[in-house]
Amino acid sequence: MRHTTYIITSFLAIPFLSLQLAKAQVRQLTMDNAVKLAIDKNRDLQVATLETAKAAQKVQEARGYGLPTVAASAQYLYYFNKQVSFLPGSFVGLGDDQLATFRVGGANAFLGGVAVSQPLFQTSVRSGIKVAQIDGLATDQALADVRATVVTDVKKAYLDVLITQEQLRLQQQSITRNEQALKDARSLLAQGRASRVDTLRAFVTVENLRPTLIQLTNRIGIAKTVLKRTVGLDEREEIDLQDSLRYDDALFVSPGTDAFLDAVQARPEVRRLELIEQLNREQIALQAAEKQPKLAAIGSVLSQSQANNFRLGDYRWPVSSYLGLQLSVPIFTGFRTNSRIQQAQVTRQQTEKQLANLKEIVRAQVKIGLANVQEARLRIQSQQQTISVAELGYRITRDRWKQGIASRLELTDAELSLTQAKSNYLQAVYDYLTATVELDKVLGRIK
Missing domain, CATH: 1.20.1600.10 (Outer membrane efflux proteins (OEP))
Known part of the structure; x- marks a missing residue:
């Protein structure tokens, strides 16, 4: 009987609680x-x-x-035909009006460097x-x-x-x-x-x-x-x-x-x-x-190497670098x-x-x-x-x-x-x- 009373009381309390909850919201x-x-x-x-x-x-x-602009770059090239260089013909016994061609470098080429540019004016x-x-x-x-x-x-x-x-x-x-x-x-x-x-x-x-x-x-x-x-x-x-x-x-x-x-x-x-x-x-x-005019300081550090194999430990990596000024003067821009x-x-x-x-x-x-x-x-x-x-x-x-x-x-x-x-x-x-x-x-x- 007590359980029944408790259930009925709880059931009757549900609408009241819902109403109170709605009011609270x-x-x-x-x-x-x-x-x-x-x-x-x-x-x-x-x-x-x-x-x-x-x-x-x-x-x-x-x-x-x-502010300065700094850019790093890296490049790999594979040459199916090696690069061609031209020399005067007299170097190999040809006439002075002729050119001699030589294929130089390796099949694999690596190139990497850092370039910097700082606007000055x-x-x-x-x-x-x-x-x-x-x-x-x-x-x-x-x-x-x-x-x-x-x-x-x-x-x-x-x-x-x-x-x-x-x-x-x-x-x-x-x-x-x-x-x-x-x-x-x-x-x-x-x-x-x-x-x-x-x-x-x-x-x-x-x-x-x-x-x-x-x-x-x-x-x-x-x-x-x-x-x-x-x-x-x-x-x-x-x-x-x-x-x-x-x-x-x-x-x-x-x-x-x-x-x-x-x-x-x-x-x-x-x-x-x-x-x-x-x-x-x-x-x-x-x-x-x-x-x-625009004036900027520019600089670059570059390293490159070439070989016919991938034994990177045997590669030589010569470094070249420069620092300079770059002046740009607009002359004609098509109006x-x-x-x-x-x-x-x-x-x-x-x-x-x-x-x-x-x-x-x-x-x-x-x-x-x-x-x-x-x-x-x-x-x-x-x-x-x-x-x-x-x-x-x-x-x-x-x-x-x-x-x-x-x-x-x-x-x-x-x-x-x-x-x-x-x-x-x-x-x-x-x-x-x-x-x-x-x-x-x-x-x-x-x-």
Whole structure:
């Protein structure tokens, strides 16, 4: 009997343990935590971070062109016909205008050596290092731009979930009010103080609101999916948002008197284009350096031997070596260098135009962002008063309807006005928070 009781108790405990395990697997997520997770897990940000690592290696590669180059080589040759040497014919009794041929060397030939080259004067090396360094700085700014975009996207996705949850709660409140109205209509109908039409209209109103609950529930799941993808979380992981959609004007930090100049100095994409403009100037210098002479110190140590057998111990390995200077002066390259210089100049001009255009875009974004924040603040202030009036109007109309003074249609309009007022206020708060998030990105406040 004890064993049976133990088995039944364990069996009943399984659903409870499964429920507790499911709850334990739900990630509690605040907006700040979501941002921190995204910085660590977002795949676009990871790609941009790897790009900065690649840029650092490009600097090392550019510096490597100024370091010595050492190459070792080894070669084995088998001669089916031995090498031929030509000597004057007089050496073997032939005429002076004739040549004598001799086959010399062994069938097996071995050759090995080490060659060294050290650039001494090569202006392209210095320009190449500068190009790589500026490119690395531009890549850092690109990473900062991606980070700002990811942070903005995460915050907006978080707010999307919050407003959808609030819309669901608002819809449930509306259904609750209409269900109470239906209950009152049935009670009044039983007392003979309301018509059957009013009761039917109240029932239809409640049922018409229920499909919206299904839509909003589905939209919450979609919004959470977008948030998890943006953060970089596993799609199967459950999340529970801890923040709420609320208006706090104290959180808004007003920009300075000249917000545009502050934004231009802080925006990473502006700084990136400025660095690319510098990069293009160095590219011109790099291409022009190809017209300059190049001087390098060269050296080589070479050993070779030949024989008709493979008794390597009997081979002789004479060594030859040299050390010298090599000067290379470009004279004519088929106008290729001039063409590359012209291309670099055109690219620089394009970057200048892009930079000027981006600054105008930033100016417009700052103006629009500030206007959106101000508009949302005014709407919030207006809707706060509207909600109070709508709540009072709904209570008065409901009491008048219970007394038989007001019609069912008036009550429906009052409830709809209250729901609309709360919905407008909710949308205004969402727009305000979204506008402030977007404004932070526009002003370059996201570091």
